[in-house]
Amino acid sequence: MWGGVGTGISCGVDSFYAVLKHFNSVYPSRNLTHLCIFNNGSINSCYGVENIPYIKQKVFERAEAVAKEFNLPLLKLESNFQDVVPQSHLRTHTYMDALAIYSLQKLWRTYYYSSTYSFADFSLQKNFDNDPAHFEPLLWDCFSTSKLKIISSGSEGDRNDKVDFIADNPIAQKYLHVCLKKATNCGWCPKCLRTLLALDAANKLDNFRECFNIDAYLKARNKAFVYLYNTIKKEPDQPFFAKTYKILYERHKNFFDNLSSKNK
Ligand SMILES: [Zn+2]
Secondary structure, three states: OOOEEEEEOOOOHHHHHHHHHHHOOOOHHHOOOEEEEEEOOHHHHHOOOOOHHHHHHHHHHHHHHHHHHHOOOEEEEEOOHHHHOOOOHHHHHHHHHHHHHHOOOOOEEEEEEEOOOOHHHOOOOOOOOOOHHHHHHHHHHHHOOOOOEEEEEOOOOOHHHHHHHHOOOHHHHHHOOOOOOOOOOOOOOHHHHHHHHHHHHOOOHHHHOOOOOHHHHHHOHHHHHHHHHHHHHHOOOOOOOHHHHHHHHHHOHHHHHHHHHHOO
């Protein structure tokens, strides 16, 4: 039945932002009617440590639990396209997700696709090689039709804004999962670290004790700060770290200034 409004629930920061923004919005006719989880290559390509079938099971179980919490039906889609036509997930993930959305085009009226980058980081440079997430707001408009509008959701803010937005929600606090290595958040991979640092900058670490080992982070916090400093030194405008560094630098000036003087 046409008229559905959907978005994905991978349980990362971007995904929770899109769900919370459109679950009970100021536009009731555009509120979510379904949540989705797609595996069209992402799970096979992204995870490296634990076995893939176990990770996949956990990703799907988590999505089911979150859909239940929001009292929305969950649509699960799996494709073997990536097995038959191997390709770079980084370069093709947006197009693969477009296939998944269009496989249910008789259902959707609106599909919110959670953005990775803010409008400030929109770029068409190196668009043959680069992550299409850099120009998704344009792609989704091109892929929309008179019957199905695909909307890039969340580009109005940066990652820190999204962390602020979701941080007080009990469902996000319970189910946030960003890890690239394990079925639970490992706390030390690049995505876990950047999320913990952003939560630290937002003063919201304690809200996420159920899905992160916050005490382990606090114990190794200096190492996390060194990682942040080194990342910013290499790329001062790095979209996922620049604002976090600015906030944490103001709070821990002496620590970062000491690092800076040691590196001169
Ligand atoms: Zn991790």
